Amino acid sequence: DQQVKQNSPSLSVQEGRISILNCDYTNSMFDYFLWYKKYPAEGPTFLISISSIKDKNEDGRFTVFLNKSAKHLSLHIVPSQPGDSAVYFCAASFQGGSEKLVFGKGTKLTVNP
């Protein structure tokens, strides 16, 4: 029973365009959401997060949007760069992130030059 779902295993975009990665969750008690980025042979690294009291958080080229009513969040990368090619994991947590993170299965993003 996947509580955090990333339904697109892969996504391919052109350099300079926008990348949109989607994530859905089933547990309405989640109140903190994060995106992690993972390169091959490395551990995941934190990218950006959002609390359930917000609907948008922006950090440079990365923006995360949260739609609580739809239990959906998305990560926008604009403009996309070849170095953004990686696997992106969506994660959710309770109690502001002080509890365990539940991860989705990941989406492999390829940004073509």
Next chain:
Amino acid sequence: DARVTQTPRDKVTEMGQEVTMRCQPILGHNTVFWYRQTMMQGLELLAYFRNRAPLDDSGMPKDRFSAEMPDATLATLKIQPSEPRDSAVYFCASGGFDGELFFGEGSRLTVL
């Protein structure tokens, strides 16, 4: 440069052998997690500790897996006996109070 350190990076073993993976969390972090990455399941939580106390190990096959924190600088994940289906990359992560987890580089386990 604080980081989570995991050993071994790669381990190939035969079915039935004992495997121990070790993790040194970032100094000062009070939570430690073990995750396993497989193609089918993505990142699945095996166990986690807060202040060295086990909080949740419901993701672990109890008959063969065990996780411990002998002290604040060491977390271990042991598989005995190992099986081919245990082949995966095992990640250790540690975190402070802000919710962000820092992952190690992972231990790739292959059980033949």
